[in-house]
Amino acid sequence: MRNVVTMKWLLARLYEPDMVIVDCRFQLGQPDAGRHAYEESYIPGAVHFDLERDLSSPVGEHGGRHPLPDINELVQKLGKAGIDRNVRVIAYDDQGGMMASRFWWLLRYLGHEQVYVLDQGFSAWKSAGYPVTNAAPPVRFPKTFEAQLHPEMLASVEDVRRASQEGTDVLIDSREAPRYRGEMEPIDKKAGHIPTAKNRFWKDVLGADGAWKSAEEQRERFGDLKEEESIIVYCGSGVSACPNVLALEEAGFQNVRLYVGSWSDWISYIHNPITNGDEDYRAK
Structure with a gap:
């Protein structure tokens, strides 16, 4: 299976219990824009992960503008979102796959193999007439994510x-x-x-x-x-x-x-x- 899945593929499996959808929308220079976009509408069942709050750690003297997040904190957030290494994870954004690919890479780095990026992103999904919602964010049954780091990445x-x-x-x-x-x-x-x-x-x-x-x-x-x-x-x-x-x-x-x-x-x-x-x- 490829690392990228089509919108039709996701639509056919949208409510399967062994899958978690992750909304990664984010706008550089507008740190709240991604969260606001998620609150306005998202793919049903999706949880939101923010580039700077969740997928990066604070900026220091070295490490760049988006250093690796604290692994223990990220693992806890993943577990809270219902993600362990047994579920399939589909990440999407509205930035051509840039933010979703960061999430994809992080999960692969943590040892999760079944993580994919949604082709074309949220706007294309919505334009195709596929379901979106603005209901309260879903409550996920918490799980334990056991990381197995891959430093060779x-x-x-x-x-x-x-x-x-x-x-x-x-x-x-x-x-x-x-x-x-x-x-x-x-x-x-x-x-x-x-x-x-x-x-x-x-x-x-x-x-x-x-x-x-x-x-x-x-x-x-x-x-x-x-x-x-x-x-x-x-x-x-x-x-x-x-x-x-x-x-x-x-x-x-x-x-x-x-x-x-x-x-x-x-x-x-x-x-x-x-x-x-x-x-x-x-x-x-």
Whole structure:
């Protein structure tokens, strides 16, 4: 089964008892917008997880703008939401899968295999005439989520330095091209990218219709890479890199790590090198 499920797939299983739906809507710069959107309407049965309150920890000197959440706190929140490692979990958002992919990655990191992203997201679901509700949030029977961490899914700043300097891993920058090239930087304090990184904008995981591309199309996006290569993916703060991590897995790559701190962590170390321009040499 793919990591992405269609709206029809979810509709057919909407009320199955062994499934939990997670609303991950969030707007950067508008920290309450996702919660308000959820309160206005959501897919029946869905619980809400907020990027900054639930899926990240507070910002510090290092670690980037969206550091990993406290694992014990996240595990307790998952259990309270009725999630253990036996249920299927479907995450959705309204941001092209960016926030839902962060949730997907976190659950995979915690050892949960049956977690998926809903294709196209909430607005497409609603536009298709599928059911939504604004009833009081559902009360879930609490469960115990037993985490089994997978540290091999994480890349540290030291790993990224080594990859940049020695070529131990391929670095993938998931931000849009002008930010990668250092022509603009609307969020972080410094512009540019990590030396040797290739640019693969995360939104290119989607087709023109807003649906996730097929596994074959994802393989085309990363056609200059070899499946046996070690890959580290980053973005601005470790969120929009997650769709690329998912897409790489769809494409058959098995040695993929996420640099959670990403660019915002990299630039917090004054001696880390920065480069500008386009050094992304794709295979022709």
